[in-house]
Amino acid sequence: MVSPELAFESLLNGLLIGGIYAVAALGLSLVFGIMDVVNLAHGHMLMVGAYVGILLFAATGITPLLGMLLAAALLFGFGVFLQRVLLERVVDKGMEQPIIVLFGLALVLESVGRIVLGSEPQRASIGIPGSSIPVGPAVLSFPRVVTFVVSVALIVAVWAFLKYTTTGLAIRATAQNTDAAQYMGIDTGKIYIITLGLGTALAGAAGALLSILFPFTPYAGWSYLLKAFAVVVLGGVGSVIGTLVGGLLLGVSENVGVLFVGGGYRDLISYSIFLLVLLVRPQGLFGSSGGGE
Numbered sequence: 001m002v003s004p005e006l007a008f009e010s011l012l013n014g015l016l017i018g019g020i021y022a023v024a025a026l027g028l029s030l031v032f033g034i035m036d037v038v039n040l041a042h043g044h045m046l047m048v049g050a051y052v053g054i055l056l057f058a059a060t061g062i063t064p065l066l067g068m069l070l071a072a073a074l075l076f077g078f079g080v081f082l083q084r085v086l087l088e089r090v091v092d093k094g095m096e097q098p099i100i101v102l103f104g105l106a107l108v109l110e111s112v113g114r115i116v117l118g119s120e121p122q123r124a125s126i127g128i129p130g131s132s133i134p135v136g137p138a139v140l141s142f143p144r145v146v147t148f149v150v151s152v153a154l155i156v157a158v159w160a161f162l163k164y165t166t167t168g169l170a171i172r173a174t175a176q177n178t179d180a181a182q183y184m185g186i187d188t189g190k191i192y193i194i195t196l197g198l199g200t201a202l203a204g205a206a207g208a209l210l211s212i213l214f215p216f217t218p219y220a221g222w223s224y225l226l227k228a229f230a231v232v233v234l235g236g237v238g239s240v241i242g243t244l245v246g247g248l249l250l251g252v253s254e255n256v257g258v259l260f261v262g263g264g265y266r267d268l269i270s271y272s273i274f275l276l277v278l279l280v281r282p283q284g285l286f287g288s289s290g291g292g293e
Contacts, residue, residue, distance in 0.1 A: 009138035010255045016144040017213070018251025019151035022244045024206035024224055025231035026158060027199030033238025034175040034195045037091060040102040043225030044109040045075055045200050049207025050216040051117060054124045057211075063127030065150060068208035075204030079197040091192065106221060113218030121215035124208075147209045152244075154205060158198070159240040171195060175238055223267060230274035233282075249273075 028042045039045075049071035053064035082105070083091075090097035130142035162168035173181040174191045182188055210216075210224075227250065235246030250270060257269040 005137040007256065007259065008136065009140075010259055011252055012135060012138050012140055013144060014252035014255030015248055016140065016148040016251070017255065018248035019148040019155075019244075020206055020209050020213075020247075021227055021231050021250050022235075022247025023151045023154050023202055023209065025228040025235075025247060026155060026240065026243045027202035027206075028225075028228045029232045029235070029237055029239070029243050030158075030171075030202075031196055031199040032232070034171060035091060035192055036095065037087065037098045037196075038095065038102070039196075039199065040099060040225065041106040041109060041221075042199070042203055042228060043223070044106045044113075044221035045078070045203040046207040046210070046224050046228075047113065047216060047218060047221040048078075048109060049075055049204030050211040050220070051113065051122075051207075052204065053208030053211040054122050054216065057124040057127060061127060064124045064208045064212050065126065065128070065146065067124075068150070068205045071204035071208040072201040076197040076201035079200030080193055082200070083193045083196040087196065088189070088192070106225075110218050110221060117218060119217055119219070121217050123213075123215040124211045126212050143212050147212055151206075151209060154202070155240060155244050158202070162240065167191075167194060226267070226274070227270050230270045230277075233274055233277045 024046055028039055031037055031039050031042075049068075052071035052074060053067040056062050056067040056070060057064055086101055086105075087098055090101060126143040126146060128146075130146070133140045133142055133145055162172055170181070170186045171191055171194065173184065173186060174188050174195075178188055181191075207216075207224075231243060231246040231250050233246070234249055235242030235244070250273060253273055254266050254269050258266050261269070
């Protein structure tokens with residue numbers, strides 16, 4: 001039987017990891033909600049961000065909390081390049097062609113990662129001193145608490161950007177009605193570039209944060225892609241707040257669920273939640289709100 005103390009600690013740890021899941025899923029949600037593109041390479045972009053954090057920490061000792069900034073910048077540039085060079089040619093030709101392009105990109109990133117970095121699991125460290133943090137009967141990991149705080153700060157920053165800046169309002173207008181946005185003088189091509197850049201930057205930041213907590217291999221992209229899908233389905237496409245809530249729910253469900261079924265079934269819990277929500281409420285808990293609410 002699971003003790004109340006252990007259940008409480010698992011609940012809190014689930015909330016902490018759920019914050020990073022939300023960041024990992026937010027870029028996927030925005031790109032799909034605004035561009036109608038399912039980024040099947042999103043998990044592998046997250047993997048690239050994780051390796052940026054890992055390699056930077058190994059080479060210089062810089063904490064991935066700062067390496068996250070480099071990972072986000074590099075992935076933003078990669079997203080801009082990807083939109084200009086590849087997706088711009090196919091984004092208006094239905095959903096199938098972008099999916100094929102991005103699936104191929106995921107395979108390329110995985111293969112390059114395996115050749116260059118090998119298949120052995122690697123991880124970073126938070127790189128700053130800190131001990132466990134007691135909360136009532138629970139004892140929380142210091143790295144998890146710090147990464148959760150950073151994750152929530154990132155989500156709030158994205159929400160504020162979409163709600164209060166001119167570019168953010170243009171992104172939301174494009175998400176609601178692309179044709180009407182064009183009639184109002186919004187350059188939707190530029191908005192797509194910014195959106196994909198933002199989405200890939202969030203994937204890179206999430207990867208760097210996750211590298212503090214979990215080991216990574218070049219094959220990890222598929223697992224995190226499916227977790228991101230589960231969060232998006234829970235929270236609703238295009239909803240920043242919904243994505244945060246979905247991430248927290250997934251984190252709690254995984255962490256508490258493994259107490260009863262074992263750690264080997266963690267991913268099965270995620271996929272079961274994904275399928276259940278698709279069957280019961282396919283629009284998610286918050287639905288679509290035009291990319292920013």
